Amino acid sequence: MNNPASAKVEAITRINDFVVKFANVNGSGSASANNMFAKAVFRMGIPVSPHNIFPSNIQGLPTWYEVRINEQGYLGRREGVDLMVAMNEQTIAKDIAAVLPGGYVLYDSSKPLPEHLFRDDIQYLPIPLKDICIREFDKPPQRQLFKNIIYVGALAALLNIDFEVLTGLVSDQFRGKEKLILPNIHALELGHQFSMDNFDCPLNLQLKSSDKNDNKILMDGNTAVGLGCVYGGATVASWYPLTPSTSVVDAFGKYCKRLRIDPGSGKQKFSVVQAEDELAAIGIAIGAGWNGARAFTASSGPGISLMQEFLGLAYFSEVPVVLFNIQRVGPSTGMPTRTQQGDLLSCAYASHGDTKHILLFPATPKECFEYAIDAFDLADRLQTPVIVMSDLELGMNEQICDPLRWDENRNYDRGKVLDAEQLEEIGKFGRYQDIDDDGIPYRTYPGTHPDKGSYFTRGSSHDAYAAYTEDGDVYAEVMDRIAKKFRTALNYLPEPEIDDSGNKLGLLYTGTTTSAIQEARDLLARQGVAVDTLRVRAFPLHDSIKAFIDGHDRVFVIDQNRDAQLKSLLKIELNVNEEQVESILSYNGVLVTAQHIERAILTSIESQTAADKVKT
């Protein structure tokens, strides 16, 4: 009973290069089964990137898990689906429509599929999942949960997944809960057996063990941020729960409970405070930073909006604080469980008055880890908020990256902090004096010295000695010094990643857009279009960005937002010529694809060529 209506289009034949999408109902236990599938591909040594497209809901709404498998290592999203695991009746019509001609649909055939859902250009893989579960398992929750495991077992046979890899994963997952191992393996076997008995296994879509993941890890960005905060020496985490940032603090707390317990006393070398709102969350972090502890908060758009006033205070009174913004779709509540680079402008200049903030843009979990550590050094060195701009795509999806490393010779840079002895040696202490001509003043922690070093931290205008002033010239001097500090900051921030081979066209992007770039470049190269690339990794913007733009006829700036916020930053900060930069925008809530970039550039080139023809 392979396919009732044999497909008119030839089946897609590909090894280690296809997209499997799981359409489920959220709260049905599908997440761990789908994750098992992705991890099995990873363990077979094949590059894989899962993308979770989930609802802002606990139970009952549609959720998708899209798994890109690509031997060449293209880890961005790819348009179109080769194999759909269609488990959600609410969305099945749309899900089946999304399958590429020649692709496959795996569905639960316990109930017949309505006639109109049969396409003649795809193949159907009917498995009576519900019936098998009713036959094999007694309890209703098991019947529900194992449905998911059974289809993973079926996929193992269909796609040629090493079955031992799957059983190994089950054993790892249920370590300590051994009773669950056997029923799970049984469920995998049920699916596997059914496929072997009923379909020509494997399909033309196949997996073949490879060695591309040697020494790699599969991790999500928020876990990496949480670990980075542990390694970076954060002791105070204050936060308010908000998707998609919640798992940052969850990870920090989890690792602290393992790694930050004082062996002698059993006491904690950390504190996690769930605040009453985001205002308090950043206020707590600022208070701790002022008093010399490394502190952070993690949030997303709505929370960042609430933190604006405090960010201005920390900027003007020069208090170190680290903020992780796991961006989601705005404005307002927007789409809480979808991704966007929508907060570039609101973070770069957060708060009223003349403000500016240090931003870091990680692109991989490894960078999430490293930038988290760097953020604490930068905040201490520059005495100002540092905002790490991740997003939902990076934060909540697993990604393959190099293993995390810590350099044992690295020391924390606590910046310019005077201790009691140093205070003894100097004359009058001035909290906001520019002693070193780099715009960075010296600070002291409360309680350091009986007579020297105390000062009044305030968000009101102050002089070099932190005393209140309404003298406009003194105010302007302080503002100018802070501006100077931000020029100094460029020496400490990660430089842009540039690949310049002297082409006429450039691609400029940041953050998670990176996942699509190599693929986009290769796609364009096949069309005879060569592009150079620049990845922005920090704000304020480095001068080499301006040089890159000036060195190209045209630079495409890719923004995962509607209003071209990255391009706006280039124009505001670098005075970039409007005619030299062209936007490529993607803001539908899912990660931008290489195909989207390719199309946009080809279209632009065509219209440019047409325009040139008209001119001549």
Next chain:
Amino acid sequence: MTYISKPKFQHPQLQANNIGLTRRDYEGTLTTLCGGCGHDSISAAIIQAAADMSLEPHRVAKLSGIGCSSKIPSYFLGKAHAFNAVHGRMPSVATGANLANKELYYLGISGDGDSASIGLGQFCHIVRRRINMLYIVANNGTYGLTKGQLSATADLGSKTKSGEESLYDNIDMATLAIELGASFVARSFSGDKQQLVPLIQAGLSHKGFAFIDVVSPCVTFNNTDASTHGYKNTWENNVALSQVDFVPMRKEITTSYDAGKEKEITLHDGSVIHLHKTGSNYDPYDQENALHHINQHKKQGRIATGLLYINQSTSDLHELTDTVDKPFNALTEHDLCPGDEVLMDINETFR
């Protein structure tokens, strides 16, 4: 805050305290508040309290929000660090500061606008979190800096200088603090230094969240006879439920007290407060009793003052979360960073 620098003159016979400091060492800059402002009396009370108990000024961190009240940390303990937060958000900054270094004294100064309106949420939550600090609200029932609007602590029917009458019930910060679990709650009057100074001392020595609601008249905008926060009403209707004397831990107790009339309470740091029972059967250990007394007096137009409630058996946030003895801000990479070998093991769990 002032354009006039304070003279450094010190009277040669000014008495030094146990750590060799005089009152002058506890002062700050010259005040810029209106002449007669109740808040200046609070500053003076803090100076006297800290000097008399021989507190090292630099071991205090002063925190405040925004408003007239929040300016006053400038006017006392000039050798202490201070943090002027954004409006209504001092509690969160104090929480973070306290987490970073548990070894300092934390003194929060706020006002009724700052803590009962814009910052009411933060106030409630710092009480819940039991931060080890003394939190003083300089309560004048009005917004002074913006020229006399009613605040949320203004009593129903109370009138401002411009004649605006409060249409709403007031928020009573002391009862709120008791209800939310503050372990030391007092009320006083800026004009009654004798009552206020020992309360400040006891509040600083208390381990846990100590709160003092200080009625502190605004002479410019809310000191009319029709105001319940003015000097006249507060003098006339202030009823002390208890009167306390404070004996710092270093001082030998030489005065003898009549055991029948006082209760001795030993605070966490070894200091002792002597509680004179002024009411017939006032018990400051009883939360419900305290609320009952305060409300009874309020119904009769009186302001219950003194030590209203105390509970010495609660834990502060550090104890609740079992933090290490060493202050967080003294921990180094050696204490905090697990190192590369551990990281290699962590990497293994992501394969």
